[in-house]
Amino acid sequence: MATTLRFRQLKDKAKLHGKEEEHEEANSWSNRDLIPLPPSRRTWGWFHYFGYWTINSLNVSNWQSPNTFLTYGLSVPQSLCVIVVGRALICFFSTLVAWCGLRWHIGFTIQNRYTWGLRGSYIPLLQRILLNFIWCAVQCWNGGRLTAVCIAAIWPSFATMHNTLPSSMPTTTYQFVGFIVFWCLSFPFLLVRPERFKLPFQITSIYCGLGMVCMLIWSLSAAKGVGPLWSQGQTIPATSSWNTSWLMMRGINQMIGGIAAGITNGSDFSRYARGPKHYVVGTITSAWITGTLVSLVGLVVTSACQKLYGEVFWNPPDLLMRMMDSGQGSSKARAGVFFLAAGFALTGMFENVCGNAVAGGIDLAGLFPRYIDIRRGAMITFIAVWIVQPWQLINKAATFVSVLSSFAVFLSPIMGVMVADFYIVRRGRIKLSHLYRTHDTDYWFTRGFNWRVIPCWLAGWAPTIGGLVVTVQEKEDAPRALYELYYMAFLIGFFISGTLFYVLNKVFPYGGCGEYDQVDVYGTFTPKEAAALNIIPTTTDPLEEIQGYSPQVEKEPQETVTRKA
Template sequence: MGSVRLRSLKEKIQLRGDEDEHEQVDSWSNRDLIPLPPSRRTWGWFHYFGYWTLNSLNISNWQTPNTFLSYGLSAGQSMMVIVVGKLLVTFFSTLIAWCGLRWHIGFTVQNRFTWGLRGSYIPLLQRVLLNFIWCAIQCWNGGRLVAVCITAIWPSFAKMHNTLPSSMPTTTYQFVGFVLFWIFSVPFLFVRPEKFRLPFLVTSIYCGVGMLCMMIWSLSVAKGVGPLWTTGQNIPETSSWNLHWLEMKGINQIIGGIAAGITNGSDFSRYARSPKNYVLGTVLSAWITGVLVSLVGLVVTAACQKIYGEVYWN
């Protein structure tokens, strides 16, 4: 009985080829691995603008520059780090994605160029393991926000009895938010990537409006950004060597934060109608919007330091 059920499940999830399109399905080829036909290359520059904006308008991008303030850098110095780091990210994103733009293939096939057919499983496995970590980080961030939203509706939710041991760096109500966010995310795994154009656009607008509201609120309460905007906290004024190393550390942190994500850039660039659509959308959003989001995050953090007396970041 068990083997019959497993066989039935395998038949339901197995990818089948379309004989009319001369598709072959085996361990080396299927419709998601072969070069995309023109009918599936539907993304224009604005869709890539939305895609990269979603990568910019998120908690991770908001958090990163605030870390530099805790190092002792001023907000102005942090902005220099962000501008340079985002520019390098934009350059490498376009460079890595060129295989998808030129040959309309994804990350899996791209690896076969240098690793061979069987050797390509090595970087693929590495990418899968990195996905586990990245997914966990995003689910945890999302879960914290879900917990905040539920608390705003039902304040008693935050007072839920904590059933987790004190050694756990979380509480029961935060863990419930994490589980709920994870469950809400699962259905999106069954949506084809080219169908994400509208969700990218809608979420980008909502996130952008929310971040602007946070900035307006913090500036209104603090009556300005405070001294943290021009002066750092912990770096000796005579130690330019330490300052420059901290700036290099910040640039490396920006690149490292997205390096795993851009390695499979061809998985998305292959949906472009033309290479210029991807390049234009990436430059306008990954660099310009990314810098603006970090600027808003720095303004809010600097203003909140004036309100609460210390730099808050996560």
């Protein structure tokens, strides 16, 4: 009896609390971080989105991307063409998916409810949560390597310290200490609300951007030219079964797939925009232009350093350590390496905190809204890093990491269904009041599941899953068609799922499509936005103006007044 009482007390303490007059009360389907954002919390301008996308562009993986395409046998101009086209498509799909957040100010977690059903939305959520856990761990490990370089720049003996870890652990004390320091430095930023990430984004993007420019100028000056890698031509073997077009298609697919997880939950961050143009301008100027320039700088610096050191260093931590060694441990060399490594580490830190931990927090809040908000969910995601053990994944399970890198096979069909439902089936109109209750709602479908989505999602990845398997297993004798489908996996999954979803909704229609709330239920819209959407703005409690509406799941509401397009 006493144990039960203590458990109930603990449960009550763990429950989230919010201001009921601002519709922030926590229940089975809603809390402060899941409701549509009011204007007071939408504070991001175009430069803040420029910083957000710059954090996603000024990173190690984007720096290394030309290496992948050169390895395929493409020439430098062809590789750069792949990057330009790939980044442009990233901007296009990001804006396409994020528009729901820009118009209705809800995130990915809630966005899936009107497509998959309230319970069915757990299917894409669980996929995203798995990816957040894994990639948060991997990013922490990569950031730890850069942090170790920073420490070695201050204390050179740190790089040669004795390894005290057992042989069964596939890492060294040097790397593990860097990982621990990076994890500890990142943790306090989990307490920052997403709407307050603006300043860290700006500072970090400017700092790292200047660092990369300095690295570019130094390498060209020291090498007295670009180096041999820059002039590398096409090296596709004559016996290769793949021509230039297919290899470029493979590269474009890989570029989009590498950031597919971030595109999928784009509305989690687009909802913080002061207006759509801020998101669009910030995305184009950074995700496309800056992202392309970072890859170009990475190629030029690597080529120049090849001329200096006689070997190719695509990985920034390895290159920075080589730069410090060539400087013979001088204070100037160590200072330069420290500030460059710190810039890479900072971008990795905020990309990880925002793109993985905070995104994971939002997704976990969708599963347990009574007890988990963004902060608690982000902490859970970050603590899970120790369960995932990234040192084991990266050093012992390279195949598993390759599979995760190709997870766009499963994500692109989700995006295809989301886009088809929002733009074509619903014509961009949804009932916000129906997204947070299980009774008298258009989004409950059949026991909380929209059965139409499941076959569409399966049909999207079924043609390409075989190519994923043979690519990971490196089977050279596999049917060519499997590879061809896999090299177009993102586009195939997106369009097959979206088209099939539209057809199924024509054959098996359901009610509520094209309808939306007559009244601004949550105080979400400015007068200008409400007028554009033909919604009545409210100055009093909007819930009182909707007959019988109750945010509590336990109370069954009466019919909600809606407006049909």
